[in-house]
Amino acid sequence: MNNYIPFSSDILDVIKHTDIEFTFRMSYKGNVKPGQFFEVSIPKFGEAPISVSGIGKNYIDLTIRKVGRVTNEVFEHYISDTFMLRGPYGNGFDVDIYKGKELVVIAGGTGLSPVRGVIDYFANHKDEVAGMTLIVGFKSPEDILFKEDLERWQKTIDVVLTVDSTDDTKNYRTGFVTEYIPELKFNNKDNANVIVVGPPVMMNFSVKCILNIGIKEEQIWVSHERKMCCGLGKCGHCRINDTYICLDGPVFNYTVGKTLID
Known part of the structure; x- marks a missing residue:
């Protein structure tokens, strides 16, 4: 082909x-x-x-x-x-990496889209993770994506749904996703994995919060999706140093992802 x-x-x-x-x-x-x-x-x-x-x-x-x-x-x-x-x-999220772990997914806005498959898998196979939490934030209630999925996921995993606006209802919390990271509870932080996907600013501050609570860099996974064009590593639009986001990513362990500054 x-x-x-x-x-x-x-x-x-x-x-x-x-x-x-x-x-x-x-x-x-x-x-x-x-x-x-x-x-x-x-x-x-x-x-x-x-x-x-x-x-x-x-x-x-x-x-x-x-x-x-x-x-x-x-x-x-x-x-x-x-x-x-x-x-x-590109390379995606390998669900086998997260099996048996305490998994946390932190997503902002449309960043929920690329991790939806991971969440869906473990929401349907809860016995394959030691625990799972989703923290997801949107600008307003009108911007919330995958509402039916969120209702279904809440039945099997811990879900923190937050919006930036000040309108508070029983269905979601308010504030940025970073406000809820310090509330995370782990049985064993060495057995934890965290996935962070969203706007660059949100990812930057979320990772800092995760590191502050004692999670190591190698336990964090991020997705860089900016500036991809041809998908084949030929046009060079997504090249950062010697890395082609479309070929080597868009999913990276944070030990590599932290070096990808454009």
Whole structure:
């Protein structure tokens, strides 16, 4: 198979989260990991890298925000239409690494998309982790993604759902995700793993808080998804020093991720 050549994928379903964020369920047969990405292309408009937000039998979910030329056009395509895809590219989250661990996932906004598959797996296989907590934050209640998933996950794992606004209800807390990191309780910090995905500023402060509570750098995993373009390490847009985010990432252990400053 030529990695440069896209293939046609049918849109099986479209799930609306907000006015600018939809999940497109695409037909796909093959191996894929949470955190990997596909290039979504539309002739005459271009292509954009989109992280896998869900994996099922003969399909993948791609959660897309309407922010530019390609994604604006994406929103004109609905069920029974098709996209052209290339991928999957990059290395994703390997769930085997986290089995038997006390796992914490910290996500901000659309950063929940690439880790949704990890959360879903362990929410459905709770016996395979020593414990699991999700801390996820959004700007406002209207910006919350995957509401049905969050309700389902709360039944099997600890979920802290927070919004930046001051409107307080029984369904979520208020404030930044960093405010809730010091509240984390571990039976054995040496047996813990933490995944952090979100905007760069949120990731930076979240990692500092995690280190402050005694979690080691090698126990932290991050996803860098900025500036990826071709997906094949040819265009150089995502190169930082000798690292190509699209090839060597986008998922990195923090011991490597901390050196990737652009």
